Amino acid sequence: KVFDLELLLIQRPDNGNTERDTVIGRIFQPEALDEDSATAIQDIRIDTARYVLSADTRAFGLRVRYRGTAPGSSVASETIRLYVHHG
Numbered sequence: 001k002v003f004d005l006e007l008l009l010i011q012r013p014d015n016g017n018t019e020r021d022t023v024i025g026r027i028f029q030p031e032a033l034d035e036d037s038a039t040a041i042q043d044i045r046i047d048t049a050r051y052v053l054s055a056d057t058r059a060f061g062l063r064v065r066y067r068g069t070a071p072g073s074s075v076a077s078e079t080i081r082l083y084v085h086h087g
Contacts, residue, residue, distance in 0.1 A: 005029045010023055044062065061081065
């Protein structure tokens with residue numbers, strides 16, 4: 001199975017008013033995630049750590065955990081993709 005991925009970066013006012021949320025960034029990646037006959041996506045999480053890539057560039061991460069699909073399989077892995085908001 002192959003999955004597209006769409007990420008939205010949303011800015012929320014300091015007062016927490018969700019009605020005033022604003023989309024400040026968007027990325028669409030066709031066929032960004034996949035599962036094969038041996039592994040399946042177990043979990044997807046936003047990693048809000050501030051990854052410092054340079055003095056003026058910070059990123060956040062998207063962690064994807066995979067698990068083995070065969071009975072008794074102990075296969076597991078995790079990937080992280082870093083994203084930077086431009087502008």
